[in-house]
Amino acid sequence: MPSFSPSCWLGLAGLLLCVAACDSQAPPRPDPTVQTQQVQFYSGPLLLEGTLSLPDTDVPTAAVVIVNGSGPVDRDGFYVPDPNQHPPFYRRWAERLTQQNLVVLRYDKRFLTHASVDPLTLSQEDQIDDLLSAFEYLKTRPEVDPERVFLVGHSEGGNLVPVAAQREAGVRGIVVVASVAFAVDSLVVEQLRANPANGTDLIQQVEAAFALLRTNQFPPGGQILGAGETYWREWITFSENAGALVLAADKPTLIVQGLRDEVFPGAVLSKNVALWENVARHSAQVSFTTYPNLTHMLFRAGTETVSEDVLINIAEWIHQQ
Numbered sequence: 511m512p513s514f515s516p517s518c519w520l521g522l523a524g525l526l527l528c529v530a531a532c533d534s535q536a537p538p539r540p541d542p543t544v545q546t547q548q549v550q551f552y553s554g555p556l557l558l559e560g561t562l563s564l565p566d567t568d569v570p571t572a573a574v575v576i577v578n579g580s581g582p583v584d585r586d587g588f589y590v591p592d593p594n595q596h597p598p599f600y601r602r603w604a605e606r607l608t609q610q611n612l613v614v615l616r617y618d619k620r621f622l623t624h625a626s627v628d629p630l631t632l633s634q635e636d637q638i639d640d641l642l643s644a645f646e647y648l649k650t651r652p653e654v655d656p657e658r659v660f661l662v663g664h665s666e667g668g669n670l671v672p673v674a675a676q677r678e679a680g681v682r683g684i685v686v687v688a689s690v691a692f693a694v695d696s697l698v699v700e701q702l703r704a705n706p707a708n709g710t711d712l713i714q715q716v717e718a719a720f721a722l723l724r725t726n727q728f729p730p731g732g733q734i735l736g737a738g739e740t741y742w743r744e745w746i747t748f749s750e751n752a753g754a755l756v757l758a759a760d761k762p763t764l765i766v767q768g769l770r771d772e773v774f775p776g777a778v779l780s781k782n783v784a785l786w787e788n789v790a791r792h793s794a795q796v797s798f799t800t801y802p803n804l805t806h807m808l809f810r811a812g813t814e815t816v817s818e819d820v821l822i823n824i825a826e827w828i829h830q831q
Contacts, residue, residue, distance in 0.1 A: 541605040549615070551647035553640045556624060560617030560644065561585055561601075563608040564653055572658035572682075572828055573613035573651070575644045576600055577637075579665030579688075582629070585616040587807070599807040600664075602816040610825030615648045630733055634744035638674050641667075645678065658682050660828050665689055665773070665806065669748040672755040672763075683762035683831045685824055688771055688806050691785035693750035695720040695742065697778065698735070704775035753789040756796060762831045763796045765789070766820060768804030770811035799823070 540546070545564045550557050565571060578600065582590040587600035604614040620640055621627040641661065649656040661684045663671035668689025675681040690697050699717055702708045719734045720742075728739045748755065756763055765786050774782050783800060790798035801820055803811045810817050 540601065541609075544605045544608050549647070551617075551643055553620065553643035556620050556627075556640075558617050558620060558640060558643065559585075559623050560615055561604070562651070563604045563614040563616075565608050565611045565613065567611060570653060570655040571611055571613060572660065573615065573648050573654040574607060574660045574662045574685075574828065575641060575648055576603060576614065576616040577641045577661060577663040577667030577671055578616075578619065579667055582619070582622060584622055585618045590622060596807070597814050597816075599809070599816055603662075603808070603821060606816065606818060606821035607825050610822060610829075612825055612828060613648070613651065613654050615644055617644050629736065630731075630738040631740075632737070633740040634670060634748060635740075638670055638677075641670060642674050642678055645674070645681065649680070656680075658831075660685065660831075662687065662824070663689065666745065669694075669745065669752055669755075672752070672759040673748060675759040675761045676755065681761060683764075683828070684756075684759065685828070686756065686763065686765045687808070688767060688773065689752065689765075690749045690774075691752045691782050691789070694745050695723075697749075697774070700775055700778050701773065753785060753792075756789055757793055761795065763793075764824065764827045765796065765798040766808075766824065767798070767800050768806065768808065768820075769800050769802045770804055771806045773806045797827070 545566070547562045547564065549560050549562050551560070552558070578585075584590055585600060586598035587602075588598050589595045600616050604616055607614050617640070620636065621629045621632055645659060645661065648654055648659055659680070660682050661671040661674060663669070663684065664687045666689070668686035671684045671686065675684050699713065699720070702713045702716060716734060719728070719732070722728045723734070723739060723742055732739060734742055756765070767783055767786060769779065771779055786798050790796045801817065804817055804820060805811055808816050808820050
């Protein structure tokens with residue numbers, strides 16, 4: 511069975527498969543009008559690190575936890591092996607949401623903070639533990655209305671927040687951004703096929719590895735594109751049941767999908783849109799919104815500029831709940 515270097519981690523954050531043309535420009539500096547604090551909180555025995563963005567108000571207000579997409583992506587949205595690959599889009603999301611009177615917490619993944627954590631041992635359950643710990647920490651902040659804390663999950667994170675919301679009754683609502691609504695292993699294969707730089711051998715190897723995983727023949731210690739068996743097995747389960755998990759969470763839910771999302775190649779994007787549309791038809795609590803010109807990171811297509819409109823709309827939706 512082939513193995514793949516963790517540096518080749520294929521993530522749905524669009525980090526390695528970005529095919530959209532982007533403007534060449536320096537990464538934006540932090541917005542000086544947004545007050546931030548560096549914070550720490552525990553997830554089990556692990557001390558995690560994050561950044562809290564605070565609006566200019568003396569009244570406790572609604573708050574959100576941003577739950578990152580896959581791979582070695584830090585709290586700002588930088589791809590750690592190559593921070594110059596794209597701008598810090600999570601930081602931009604946080605700044606724009608904070609300007610709409612929301613407290614925002616974003617945090618680093620456990621294996622980015624603790625070198626002793628092997629990414630190959632990371633599971634989706636570990637990440638759910640971490641996001642719920644972030645949620646519990648955020649509720650303790652005096653700037654936050656503890657009854658109005660939301661989870662905003664991007665890409666892989668969007669498959670985790672419905673699970674977390676089902677387990678934690680105190681979650682007020684969830685926002686699912688650019689997340690897969692069908693089995694992620696089939697999406698990964700389509701991503702590989704869509705990239706002309708990938709040879710037939712690589713595609714066949716990855717297909718064969720996922721087939722072994724699905725038939726319970728995956729070898730101990732094996733990996734697929736830098737992640738281990740448990741990680742993929744859990745993500746496949748969460749993604750292929752994405753719609754059912756959103757409905758089971760029984761929370762106000764906003765699902766957002768850009769129609770220039772490079773992570774969903776060709777007809778795969780239409781498939782994803784149709785699946786989320788069907789979920790929204792089954793519950794008055796679920797809203798689904800598409801944006802014609804937005805990419806996976808909520809950039810305006812052809813640029814590295816985060817759309818103000820979509821973040822304002824997300825903030826307005828949160829304040830209405």
